[in-house]
Structures are given as C-alpha cells and as structure tokens.
Amino acid sequence: xxxxxxxxxxxxxxxxxxxxxxxxxxxxxxxxxxxxxxxxxxxxxxxxxxxxxxxxxxxxxxxxxxxxxxxxxxxxxxxxxxxxxxxxxxxxxxxxxxxxxxxxxxxxxxxxxxxxxxxxxxxxxxxxxxxxxxxxxxxxxxxxxxxxxxxxxxxxxxxxxxxxxxxxxxxxxxxxxxxxxxxxxxxxxxxxxxxxxxxxxxxxxxxxxxxxxxxxxxxxxxxxxxxxxxxxxxxxxxxxxxxxxxxxxxxxxxxxxxxxxxxxxxxxxxxxxxxxxxxxxxxxxxxxxxxxxxxxxxxxxxxxxxxxxxxxxxxxxxxxxxxxxxxxxxxxxxxxxxxxxxxxxxxxxxxxxxxxxxxxxxxxxxxxxxxxxxxxxxxxxxxxxxxxxxxxxxxxxxxxxxxxxxxxxxxxxxxxxxxxxxxxxxxxxxxxxxxxxxxxxxxxxxxxxxxxxxxxxxxxxxxxxxxxxxxxxxxxxxxxxxxxxxxxxxxxxxxxxxxxxxxxxxxxxxxxxxxxxxxxxxxxxxxxx
Amino acid sequence: xxxxxxxxxxxxxxxxxxxxxxxxxxxxxxxxxxxxxxxxxxxxxxxxxxxxxxxxxxxxxxxxxxxxxxxxxxxxxxxxxxxxxxxxxxxxxxxxxxxxxxxxxxxxxxxxxxxxxxxxxxxxxxxxxxxxxxxxxxxxxxxxxxxxxxxxxxxxxxxxxxxxxxxxxxxxxxxxxxxxxxxxxxxxxxxxxxxxxxxx
Numbered sequence: 001x002x003x004x005x006x007x008x009x010x011x012x013x014x015x016x017x018x019x020x021x022x023x024x025x026x027x028x029x030x031x032x033x034x035x036x037x038x039x040x041x042x043x044x045x046x047x048x049x050x051x052x053x054x055x056x057x058x059x060x061x062x063x064x065x066x067x068x069x070x071x072x073x074x075x076x077x078x079x080x081x082x083x084x085x086x087x088x089x090x091x092x093x094x095x096x097x098x099x100x101x102x103x104x105x106x107x108x109x110x111x112x113x114x115x116x117x118x119x120x121x122x123x124x125x126x127x128x129x130x131x132x133x134x135x136x137x138x139x140x141x142x143x144x145x146x147x148x149x150x151x152x153x154x155x156x157x158x159x160x161x162x163x164x165x166x167x168x169x170x171x172x173x174x175x176x177x178x179x180x181x182x183x184x185x186x187x188x189x190x191x192x193x194x195x196x197x198x199x200x201x202x203x204x205x206x207x208x209x210x211x212x213x214x215x216x217x218x219x220x221x222x223x224x225x226x227x228x229x230x231x232x233x234x235x236x237x238x239x240x241x242x243x244x245x246x247x248x249x250x251x252x253x254x255x256x257x258x259x260x261x262x263x264x265x266x267x268x269x270x271x272x273x274x275x276x277x278x279x280x281x282x283x284x285x286x287x288x289x290x291x292x293x294x295x296x297x298x299x300x301x302x303x304x305x306x307x308x309x310x311x312x313x314x315x316x317x318x319x320x321x322x323x324x325x326x327x328x329x330x331x332x333x334x335x336x337x338x339x340x341x342x343x344x345x346x347x348x349x350x351x352x353x354x355x356x357x358x359x360x361x362x363x364x365x366x367x368x369x370x371x372x373x374x375x376x377x378x379x380x381x382x383x384x385x386x387x388x389x390x391x392x393x394x395x396x397x398x399x400x401x402x403x404x405x406x407x408x409x410x411x412x413x414x415x416x417x418x419x420x421x422x423x424x425x426x427x428x429x430x431x432x433x434x435x436x437x438x439x440x441x442x443x444x445x446x447x448x449x450x451x452x453x454x455x456x457x458x459x460x461x462x463x464x465x466x467x468x469x470x471x472x473x474x475x476x477x478x479x480x481x482x483x484x485x486x487x488x489x490x491x492x493x494x495x496x497x498x499x500x501x502x503x504x505x506x507x508x509x510x511x512x513x514x515x516x517x518x519x520x521x522x523x524x525x526x527x528x529x
Numbered sequence: 530x531x532x533x534x535x536x537x538x539x540x541x542x543x544x545x546x547x548x549x550x551x552x553x554x555x556x557x558x559x560x561x562x563x564x565x566x567x568x569x570x571x572x573x574x575x576x577x578x579x580x581x582x583x584x585x586x587x588x589x590x591x592x593x594x595x596x597x598x599x600x601x602x603x604x605x606x607x608x609x610x611x612x613x614x615x616x617x618x619x620x621x622x623x624x625x626x627x628x629x630x631x632x633x634x635x636x637x638x639x640x641x642x643x644x645x646x647x648x649x650x651x652x653x654x655x656x657x658x659x660x661x662x663x664x665x666x667x668x669x670x671x672x673x674x675x676x677x678x679x680x681x682x683x684x685x686x687x688x689x690x691x692x693x694x695x696x697x698x699x700x701x702x703x704x705x706x707x708x709x710x711x712x713x714x715x716x717x718x719x720x721x722x723x724x725x726x727x728x729x
Contacts (some may be wrong), residue, residue, distance in 0.1 A: 031569035
C-alpha cells in the first residue's frame, strides 16, 4: 500500500477503487506545491493531468475574474484531461496550494476497469461547466431517487364495501392503522376511509351502521411500488391526502402514509405540510407567510444538485394548490380558469405571479390581486394578435368546467392552425432578434413554442420537452435543453438569493453562444419547410 | 550550486535496516522520491527490498519487514547502481538522514569497496528547528518524526514503511521549502543549517 492511499480512499471517486487500483494511480502521481499567485494550468490548454487539491485553494479564473474556488479534497481539470477539451479557465493558486496530480491516461484506464468509478466521472463530465460545479452527492437527491419499496410501508388493511363504518373503526383500532382500504370482490381498491374521514362522518352524524362505501373517498390515489419517493412526494402534495395506496403490478400491496414519508425526509419535510396550510389561507398576509416559507424551503433545493425540471415538478403542485385556494376566495361559482405563461408550462419562476386566463365567470379584483394578472377569453378571437394566441398553447386547466376549457382551447388551436403562414413569419421574426444573456431563456421558450405550434401541437408542455421533440441535431438539442435548465436555475437563484454569483454570470455569458447555435440550427432546418 | 532553493533537485530517501548499529547492521529496504521544482515525482520514485548477508532483524515491529519478504529480494550489489543513480545529482533529504547516509556509505564501502558520492544532505527536523527559531520561538518539545507529521497535519499517511515515510518526508519538505523561500534562504544557508548533525 502506497503512502497517500488512506487519504484517497476517503475521497470520491477514488473511494470506488480498490487498494491496488489506487496504488496504480499513486505510482504516477505528482505532488506539487504552488505558491500563492502561481499559475497551475493555463486557459485554452488540453491537460494531461487532473488536479486534486490536497491542501490550499485553487482559483479558476476567466481573465482576472475569479470564477470558482477549488478547495481541499475537490478536484478540477477532469473535462479537459478526459475529454481532451481546452480548459475554459486558468487555474491559479490563491493560497499556497498542494495538488495531487493524476495522469489522465491512468484515470481513463481506471474508468475501463472500474464501473462505479467510470459512472461517477461520466456523470460529472456530462454536465456543462462541470469544472465549476461542486460535486457532493446530495442527501436530498439521493433521497428523492429512492424507491417507495425502500421506505417502510404498511400492509393494507381492507374491508368490503358492505362493511359498516363501525367495522372500519374497529379494524383501525385492532390494526393500529389510520386508514382502511375498501376493496371489491376482485380485491381491487375502490375507496379509502381514513381517520379524518371517520371524524368528519361522525361529526356530521353519519350513523355507525352506514355502509363503508357511503363514507369512503374514491378513487384511491396510488403509487407504484417501483416509483421514486419524488413521485410519491408529488402525489401527496398534488392530491393533498395523507394516505396513498401502494400498488405492485396493478394490485394493492400496501399503504404509505405521509408520516412514513416524513420520517424519511426529516428534517426537510416542511413541503409535505403545505397542503394543510394552504387550505387554511384566508387572507393575503397568511399567503405571504406561506410563500416566504415555501421560498425558504427552496433555498436548500437550489443548493443541492437537483435540476430545474425536478425542482419545478416539486413546487408547481404547491403553487397550483395555492392558486386553487386563492380562486376559492376570489372566483365566482361559474368561473372556469386556466393558467398560462411559465406556470402553464409547469415551469417555476420567481417571484410567483400567476397569469390567469379567465374563460367564464369572474375573478374578483381584491385582496389577492397582487398574485395574479388576468386576461379574458372573450378577448381572444380571430382578430387577436397572433403572438397572443400562440401563447395559449401553454395554457393549463385549473378550475371550473373542464369541458368548457377544452372546447375553448380547441377553438383557439383551430384559429392558429388556420394561420400557419403567419406562425412561420412570426418565427422568422423571432429568429432575427438579438439573443442576450438577459433574454436567452425566453428566446428558447418562444422558438420552441412556435416550432411545436407550427407542427400542429397545441398542448402545454415544458420548454425542455418541446426542445427535445424538435427535429434537430441531437447534440444541439441535448445541449440546448441542458443550458436552458441551467439558465432557469440561475434565474431562480437570483430571485431567491438576491444577486447573481460570478459563476452564474459566466455561465450565462457562455450560454448565449449555445442558444445562438440552437437558433442557427432552427434557421437551417426551417429552410426545408 | 543553484541560486534559488526551489530550482535545486532534491531526493527524499528512507532506509530500513536490521538494527541501529551503522557498522554492524545492514540495509533491508531503500526508498527514494525525487522533488524537482516544487513537484514530488512519484513516477520517478524507487523502492527495493534488499537481502542482507546476515538475518539479524531486530526491528520487525517498526518496519514490518519479515525474513520471508527478504528471501527473494535482490542483494545490495544488484541494486547499488540504481541507488547511486537516484542520489547522484540531487541533494539528499530525510529524517535523521545522517544515519541513513551513514548506512549507505558503509554499505558501498563494505560491499562494493566504493565511495558513495553525496552532494549534500538535509534533515527535515533540523529545517523545522531553524524555522521555529526563525519565527522567534524556542523549540521546547521533542521534534521527532511524529511531531513533524502532526505539525504538517499528515498523520493519516501510512507509516512505518520506507515508501510511506519517504512520502511523508517529501510532503513535509515541500511545505518547508515554500516557507524557506519566503524567508529568502539561499541554498548555501540551507545546506549549512539543514545538515547540522545532532550528537546523541
């Protein structure tokens, strides 16, 4: 065993290697001390070694701008050394720094021999700007990717629809559970009675001898045993329930409660409480408190390695629920409301301002009106500006008559379909406009929307989904959708932390180039239309 | 002699022996790691076990080398040239290095009837002494290898093997060099206080 192997075995990804493999890396290692200010590697070079900071601080510089600091036990140079790309930054010691330097050749060889090691490194290399991201396996990310089958769930307690409420209460007591699932003769769940249902029933004088099926809530909301905890999490929030049935191959296999999930998520479980809190919102002050809370929970998520799509899918259901609660207070009974804009595409933006499309009825201007802007369906017709009509592709139903919403959306879809030539010239106009760091994400959104609308699709999808469905060079597509997500994350970080970090500023600057390439690819492709 | 201590070539060595008597005991392991321009070159390091003429190993508990390990090892004359080449163009660095050098000189003299040329040698404990005094403090504790490891926070490197100790020594020396350079120490100064032999 060679000297520094004890140290290396504690550091990812070296921890995946066995003793002999680590020794092989060490055999060709250099250990260098760089005095403060000394250049470790230049910008625009293909490195033949990767650098692990053993002691000190290594700065990555873009000109004189310090972009990122690589500290103890962190490494840099991977993407240049392994992908043979030129370094995007200059590495300079900002304190006296000792680096362990491993040969790219040895790392590559180890990647061939050790799968876990290779997977970890590939994961890093897949990310743009991987050099300036910090890679700590995030707890939260690990948790979300766990399966429902990994956490404790209980065997289901069931009864048939003919059982009485009293039977159900006894079953709960005997088995010490908070819910009983009502199954039909085939064993398929048809409803669920929870603790809360029992209390509600008794409070409204439902007799104990009533049949279970008259008390139960249905349908039963279920997750598959193989779903991720993230899926379960989102289902709990979306449906604001405390119990989910767990299905295995479509058959009832158990029950998972919000408490089970919370145990896994402690101390990060606050999001799971929101459905309850949302229901209690009566005035704007309470709403403000809640939103402040939601935003602060987002801080952790933004610091973790979760990507924009995941963060959006966690928070959009929460914001949807808040919106429904607001509408309860402000919309009249006959109102049918949809949401457009970023939230319509299920993309999180901050500060959260809902853009509402009011199809029927009215939403009062009053207490909550700071949270939303409204447009009325009646103003959308043949004569409306085409760009406004196209925006409705992002609309998503929120409340009121679903049928009314669908027929309205279809009508707009038909109008747009009849104006394909105009859509094309709108697209051309869009492609002529300047792309800057400030507008590059919006450009992608518009271009992707116009593209899909032109191709006859008028349904709400995320921008990344739309980009991925475009018939362009796969390389351009994957880079664009990744950069788009990164930019959106930067926007969130800016809104939450109140400033733009240097790293983010540089990424934005570089992103503009990628988005331009995307635009050029679209231009080229459109010549064939 | 070069002008800048950072430009000098160094080689860190460590030897394991059958005992502490430089006249009677023999070298059973040799490790060397070169340092050039503030870089430890593991890729140019050298390690070998050496089969002694007489198996009189009293210090197994320190270095963990057993008779069995040595049975198939080369004899000293087989590795002498490599050892000489490792040392020839560099300043030798080590901990209690005067003893190691003494062992090496004796081995060359006795087994090869040859005088081993050594350009100069530096002891990391002596350098540390000097550095501490230079900072205006007294050395009021035993400056042994373990305290050096603690000072430079490297107690985690595996110890008690020639290669392990040589690496730890190289790491310490690298950090000392950096401090010495800041203090404008010349190569002459360094050789002067670096090899002052402590008589026991």
